[in-house]
Amino acid sequence: EKIAAVLDAFFGRQLSLKGKKVLVTAGPTYERIDPVRFIGNFSTGKMGYAIAAEAARRGADVTLVSGPTDLPDPAGSVNTVRVEIARQMLAACESVFAQTDIAVMSAAVADYAPKHFVDRKIKREHDSVDSIELVKNPDIAATLGACKRAGQLLVGFALETGATADAEANAREKLDRKNLDMIVLNTLADKGAGFGTDTNKVTVIGRDFAEAFQLKSKAEVASDILDCITDRL
Ligand code: C5P
Secondary structure, three states: OHHHHHHHHHHHHOOOOOEEEEEEEOOEEOOOEOOEEEOOOOOHHHHHHHHHHHHHHHOOOOEEEEOOOOOOOOOOOOEEEOOOOOOHHHHHHHHHHOOOEEEEOOOOOOOEEEEOOOOOOOOOOOOOOOOEEEOOOHHHHOOOOHHHOOOOEEEEEEEOOOOOOHHHHHHHHHHHOOOEEEEEEEEOOOOOOOOOOOOOOOOEEEOOOOOEEOOEEEHHHHHHHHHHHHOOO
16 A cells, blocks of 8 residues: 555646746856855755756756756756846746746755956956946846736745744745745754755745754755645636
């Protein structure tokens, strides 16, 4: 009976996203200061790429909008669109969002970008750079949340560094503010979670539920997240 149940669950979810259009953002953004320098972060894109690959495996038609990463394009029905800065990521998302059923925002978008791009390498000898003026980047998840239609499902991520209770409250605040349907919380306080690792430990939070998962490979975490999504389609 146990074997039958495992096989049933496996094959049951195999094509559970057939006919669905899924948008995934992944990786960091690099906001250029000059031709050789940028403001960015340590995101590797592994979590988002795993979600894109698993959604395609389940039959979805996937658009993966990726910031700079070392990862190869996922195989299968994934259209990978490579961008560098937040504004390009927003434009790529906006161009497909109206036709999207499920959007998963796993990119670590830089919050700020330099106001001015210096088109020659800033030289140490000549220029004194007391400060780099920054301007706020658009919030891609919130922008999509503001024009979300009934039937579209928008999922965000919350990477927290603080204590668990605060982390969950912050994640719920983001869920409301960005008009998300679900938010995946991971905290850097958990060993093996967050940037760069091949594993992650997440809690998936919705308006009326919260499900905490164990530390797992990012492929398995992707599968758990997509299970949470398909259960609520
Ligand atoms: O506000 P915070 O950056 O913590 O929110 C994280 C969530 O919002 C993630 O889903 C991330 O992909 C998304 N986000 C975004 N555009 C931004 C900042 C965050 O889409 N400029």
